[in-house]
Amino acid sequence: MAEHDVIVIGGGAAGIMAAITAKRQGASVLVCEKMPKIGKKLLITGAGRCNLLNDVLDASFYNPGGQTFVQSILDQFGKKDMLDFFKELGLATYADETGRIFPVTNQAASVLKVLEMELERLKVTLDLGCEIQNIRAFKNGFEVSAKTGEKEICRKVILCAGGKSYPALGADGNGYALAAAFGHRINEPVPSTVPLLVKDPCCHFLQGQKVRAKVTSRIEGKNIRTVSGELLFTQYGLSGTAILDVSDEISIALNRDHMKNVTVVADLIPFMGEAAFAEELSRRFEKGVTHENLLEGLLAHKFFLAFRSAIHNADASSIAHLLKHKEFKVIGTRGWNEAEFTAGGVPLDEVDPLTLESKLQKGLYFSGEVLDVQGRRGGYNLAWAWASGAVAGGCNGRGVSNG
Ligand SMILES: Cc1cc2nc3c(=O)[nH]c(=O)nc-3n(C[C@H](O)[C@H](O)[C@H](O)COP(=O)(O)OP(=O)(O)OC[C@H]3O[C@@H](n4cnc5c(N)ncnc54)[C@H](O)[C@@H]3O)c2cc1C
Structure with missing residues (x-):
């Protein structure tokens, strides 16, 4: 059983960003993704065009209770950082007349492809079809167990298991149980952005x-x-x-x-x-x-x-x-099968707004939809996934890579 610096649970937008960031900081990273492929939800975003983020990006576009927290994350990885990140991966983007930013190809598949190419270039290890069922903390690390019985050891865990919307694409709310096992309360998830x-x-x-x-x-x-x-x-x-x-x-x-x-x-x-x-x-x-x-x-x-x-x-x-x-x-x-997002999740007052580390369990981090943050339509939810993934991955030098 190899020991990893970081295990990322969930290969959606937040998890991919967290993995790339942590690996770029020198950490050894394993991504565990329960679906046979990473980024399944990303492919359907923006009706297949992927509205990556918005030209006007600040915390006022998020739920009122979370704005100070969100601003702390956007201050560390904001619009310019996101655009530079994608530009460096080779993805050209444009903003439409309403400020929504899309890939010039108008294809979400292009976004996923450049992310996959970067994961490959960095030699990030992906364990696909691997559903994590249990995380056990021990002194200076974690044992992470999959449904298959497979176990991995790591120093830090980044939980990016998403919310409950579109469960057929992977995220079905099981990430909340993983967080709750460490004593986190879960603000009741309800379908949002929904008919x-x-x-x-x-x-x-x-x-x-x-x-x-x-x-x-x-x-x-x-x-x-x-x-x-x-x-x-x-x-x-x-x-x-x-x-x-x-x-x-x-x-x-x-x-x-x-x-x-x-x-x-x-x-x-x-x-x-x-x-x-x-x-x-x-x-x-x-x-x-x-x-x-x-x-x-x-x-x-x-x-x-x-x-x-x-x-x-x-x-x-x-x-x-x-x-x-x-x-x-x-x-x-119309419920979870038609909701674009989840309102609710891990409460922000239980998470450090500088690093996204749990206040209840050292070494456990969160990013993306699993947290109780909701952005407006217009690219704000993916922007949250990119920003929180980068911060949990250690983009500021405070996070997982140097702890
Ligand atoms: C139809 C639709 C259109 C959208 N369009 C846009 C848009 O254009 N712009 C925008 O900003 N936002 C959009 N969103 C919202 C956006 O998709 C989400 O904000 C974003 O995907 C959240 O990323 P995430 O990584 O936190 O979660 P997810 O993308 O849901 O990824 C979580 C991953 O974790 C995996 N996982 C879950 N549990 C486990 C486990 N136990 N073990 C291993 N793996 C696990 C899942 O399989 C999944 O791959 C849209 C959403 C939908 C449904």
């Missing part, structure tokens, strides 16, 4: 319709967040970028805090104020336009069908109010 289940007959009428809308999450009567973007009606409820962007707080309220009064309020006519919209509807009535044709040119005809009973005998201002403040009762989310 919502909604109880409203108009979703059925409108399934397949997409509109630009302004969407607000409302929890127990309090407006939480408003975003503009695409709203997609589906057979089961609501999806689209605007919904994904407000889904985090909604999922936490429903699944973790068990709140009942959780809604999404949609402004379906975001390009007009309510008074101007009511005025326009009055003008149409005055011209003799029927209720059936009232929304033509503003919304697809299907919207009349969906709102027919509410619109039928209503006046201009009630119709304007309805379509500017349409409230949908949310009864659930």
